[in-house]
Amino acid sequence: MRTREEDAALRRKAMAWLAARTNDGLDAIWHEDLKDFEFQGVRRPLKDRQLGIYKPKDLDAALSISTVFRREGDDRPYDDAPGADGLLRYKWQGDDPEKFTNRGLRRAMELQLPLIWFWGVAPGWYKPIFPVFLVAEEPDHQQFVVATDPIQNFEASGMGREEVFRRYALRMTQQRLHQPVFRSMVMRAYETRCAVCKLRHSVLLDAAHIVEDRAENGVAAVRNGLALCKIHHAAYDAGILGVTPELRVEIRQDILDEIDGPVLEHGLKGLHNEPLRALPRRRSDKPDPDLLAQHYQKFISADGPWSRVDAAWIGGVSE
Ligand SMILES: [Zn+2]
Structure with missing residues (x-):
């Protein structure tokens, strides 16, 4: 046993x-x-x-x-x-x-x-x-x-009861307050356009974090945000789409090699090496090059897994 x-x-x-x-x-x-x-x-x-x-x-x-x-x-x-x-x-x-x-x-x-x-x-x-x-x-x-x-x-x-309820309260605060406020700030800064493809429909747009927001207290800054449409947000989070610190889009090689319908061809492959198409006017709102570099390093070095599971709930991984 x-x-x-x-x-x-x-x-x-x-x-x-x-x-x-x-x-x-x-x-x-x-x-x-x-x-x-x-x-x-x-x-x-x-x-x-x-x-x-x-x-x-x-x-x-x-x-x-x-x-x-x-x-x-x-x-x-x-x-x-x-x-x-x-x-x-x-x-x-x-x-x-x-x-x-x-x-x-x-x-x-x-x-x-x-x-x-x-x-x-x-x-x-x-x-x-x-x-x-x-x-x-x-x-x-x-x-x-x-x-x-x-x-x-x-x-x-x-975890103790207090820690669990603290996390729960934090999660609720994030969902009810911090995320909606962050979204509104990012949408205003990007004039409700996807930074990658300029899509303009609010219901199809998200405020993405350039790097995962680990700070538990407070609203993330717009410079750690990108307004992205649903497809480009998911592609960015999954490591399919990267953005260089010079604000250029890159698509992962295996995706570039793939042949498929119009969304893949125009919506992803066609954007490779293109500059970001929508950016905030205010300098302080523009994507932070250091934060972009952090994500970009991960994008070029790793092909996954891009696990977002909260390891704290499962415990560390060791054998
Ligand atoms: Zn887009």
């Missing part, structure tokens, strides 16, 4: 691996590709081929749960609507509470271990949701209660 430390390391590595392969859990993964995961040099599965609950032999507790894809109108074997408390439920396997899979889940709950939830989105395709935690068992209904956001289960986050 693995030690507690090895168990924790395996879970962290599995989640970091999934984050890198699924665009931080945004994309689904093909079940065959799940077989490529390795821990300590050995391939090992992340979900059971048959059962919904995966309890590896060498672990004390379950590692993942799965929900099978059902087409609309098909009978769902399990009810996946949230309960009155807003939390999801996951059914036991069968009726026997002592079945090894159900015991494996109970153990994960007792030890407050993070689990991966593989949610079927098409035959053989799963969207991984992680980390999730089991917060209670409801034996009368033969099910566990699942917290899908660490805030729903602060005990499992390894």
Whole structure:
């Protein structure tokens, strides 16, 4: 049996691996590709081929749960609507509470271990949701209660209650105040135009951060911002599009080599080596060359993963 430390390391590595392969859990993964995961040099599965609950032999507790894809109108074997408390439920396997899979889940709950939830989105395709935690068992209904956001289960986050609520409050302040104010400032400075393509429709524009805004207090400065349309924002964040400190656009080589429809041709490839087309009038609002250089260095040196998963929720990655 693995030690507690090895168990924790395996879970962290599995989640970091999934984050890198699924665009931080945004994309689904093909079940065959799940077989490529390795821990300590050995391939090992992340979900059971048959059962919904995966309890590896060498672990004390379950590692993942799965929900099978059902087409609309098909009978769902399990009810996946949230309960009155807003939390999801996951059914036991069968009726026997002592079945090894159900015991494996109970153990994960007792030890407050993070689990991966593989949610079927098409035959053989799963969207991984992680980390999730089991917060209670409801034996009368033969099910566990699942917290899908660490805030729903602060005990499992390894942080104290105050720290978790501080983070939550911070997140809310960011979402309700700082991001909207930053957006308004950036949109005014760029006169509601994408810096890369000059698109003018506010609903299609974002205020992107040149480098990730780690400062927790206060609104980021416009010089760390770029008004970008949705496509160029996503491309910038994903490392497909870079901006040099001299305000020139570059597109990643593999994208330049690709042949596809008009959005790729004109919307990305056609902008390679072009100057930014919209900039603030005020000097102090213009993109900061040092910040641009930081992102640009990352853009030219790395081809991914550009993981944005908040490592604090999962823990550091080590083996
Ligand atoms: Zn654009």
